[in-house]
Amino acid sequence: MSVLSQLTNSVKHMNYTQRLMLAIGSYTFSVMLVVMLGIWAFIEYSEPDDSQDVAFAIHHTVSLLNQTSSEQGNAPTHTEYFDLYLTQSQLPTALRDIVFKPGLTQLENGSSIMMELNPSTQKPYYLLFNTEHDVSLIETEFDDILFIVAAVILSTVLTLLMVRWMAKNLATPVITLKKQVETFDINKGHFPRMDRDDEIGQLNHAFGDLIQRMYEFTRREQDFTRFASHELRSPITVIRGNFDILRESLPDSPIHQRIVTRMNTAIQRVSSLIDGFLWLGRENHDTYMPIEAISAARLESMINGLTEHLSPESSYRLTRKISDINWNVRPLMLSILLDNLIRNALMHTDQAVCLSAHGKQLTITNTIGNPTDAEQLGIGLQIVSRICDANHWEYHIDHSETQFSFSLQVNDIKGSE
Template sequence: MLSSSHIPRLAKKLYWVLGGVASVFIFLIWFVPIFVEDQMEVISLHHWLETESQRYANSVESGEEIAYPNPLEFEIYWQNKPKPNWLDAFSSPGFYEMEEFDNDRHFVVAQMPGRDELYYIVFKDEADDYLDEYEDKLQVFITLAVLILLFTVIVLSVYLARYFARPLERMAAKVKYMEPQQPDFQVDTTFYEIASIEKTMLACKQRINNYFEREQDFSRFSSHEIRTPLMVMQGSAQLLEKVPNQSPLQLKAIQRILTACDDVSLLTDTFLLLGKETIEAQFFEDIVLASVLYEQIDVVTRVLQGERPECNIQINSDSVVRAPRSFLVIAFRNIIKNALSYAHSKVQITLDSHRLVVENDFEQSECQKGYGYGLVILERIGAKLEWSLTIEQLPAGYRVSITFPD
């Protein structure tokens, strides 16, 4: 994703687009008249040469007084008579143009009537440049027109870019009011499309506010309404535990109720903290990882029934992590419980400096639901506290590791 400093601004993009389109049109406005004028000059010269040539050919063919081309404008040469050497290269009838030094020579080559001989009618030096003064004036006029048009286009491009970018900039400034604690903004743009976007943004903001209020209400109500019946259940179970002459089955049921109350209370605390945008400092404490690890291993082994796999524990460091205690308890309990539940014969638990690794010899084929380490809760806790959670499938089992920040 591009950082904000590398994202191009819309106004600059409009400047370039409008400037590029305007440059193309300005080039066409400058080039087309000059090209047309040049072609018109060629057509005019060809027409003049053709008229003089036709007049001369008609006079020769009729046997009347020969009408030579205007000697002030033209020179006439014949193929079998002395002529400039450069004319020898042109042996086919037609109109031609040749550059001689800094001058363009326009001429026509034609067939003598009734003879197998060519004649050449050539403009005298600079006689065919009678339009040069007009061309100079035209180029000056076009240059001035292009400069005026260029200035107008630049001003218009800047105006249009700002005109269209300003409503978008105002809309972008309203994004900061999308947060729930900010007041509603006004839809005040004059453009229908942008107004539609702002109305959608405002509707989404109001929906976010409603979600946020409902989440706050749920957190507040659940914090009170769930804990109240839990305390009643826990107190009642403790009173039942003091009743004399109870059977082992009754005592076991009472203990399960107390354990379930503790679990629900722990989960409630964890979910309420996960729902907060930021966790207050009062919920953090310095916790020795090894003590929590032994505590949860003991809790899980007491809860699991039947034959349990061998559990090897290796503590290499007395690491201390600053975190909410409920997060560590939930994370360790989920990993250990699932590792012991799905292991064939052994579980290896290793605690190094700021890193917990749990391995077992689980086989995927034996459980269609997969390994199941309480991933949703673990991932949420890890994302909240910037813990690194890694799950690896080994040739003969699985490995789950949590790396705690220093």
């Protein structure tokens, strides 16, 4: 992984405060560096030019050399950049015994000395260059750079500390709002409102309004489910009572027996569906529902019960491949799921529908006669999705214009759930 990728991943894992500090700190460092360099360049540009002083010093030295023929006793001349000695005896004590050749000679202390012959007298003169001036210039430049860097770093650190304090104060209401959302129980009342007039307060109020609308919608849905189930139980009870009377009064014949069996199965299934949808409608599914082991034979029997009311042609189109299964599930939930999937598959094709079950995998596949049916899968799949979520089953839907496939991973349910 490259350095750039590592930096990118590090930035992605930063929180809000860290990202704010990084952004403002980088911006402050860049701005301060540019400003300091600009100030330094302006000061350097404004400093007086040394070339004029050098020119005057050279002019003065030339004048002294021209006067040497008449004034042999002239004393040494000292300038800011070099010293002029007209005779060797005028040199500093450490240099008097050294024999210098014409030209520039480097000295051990880092300075240099030039010996040349005076054109007028043909006698040697000496120019001892002072390197301390150049060294002081270099040291001054280096000190200026160090000062600039130190000032930029100090200002950046102070800015980061200020940004951290500001970010912490700015993030406090956001963190408070996050904790309110995480700990809020929608069944215990209204969402707590912040007494703020800024954007955070507006966001808090928007969250409160949204949660309130969601709560009212959920309550209406739950009330409708409870009211519908309550009202349906009465007519189901009436139908069951009258069905028992009708069953006793009907003549004993194979046709009547088949009719009675189907009606009894339908009444029992409606009662089970009411209990099942009530269980699905609860948020925490805290109502107990029986959990049983489902074998291959039990699954075959369940499918036969779901398809016995279908036409012979539809039953014939359903092919089954069931082997080696042992599921620990809620039979009612599995029954509702299979009923919706099988009816949905048979409705959208006139070809064969294949149901296969092996291990923990259940798959239902069918062709699609009309391409538009691929997008018209009905409310049955919504019920299936709700059942899978409630039972922690994993499913995958794969459909094209010509084929639809539903795959389910049946995870066992513990008896304590």
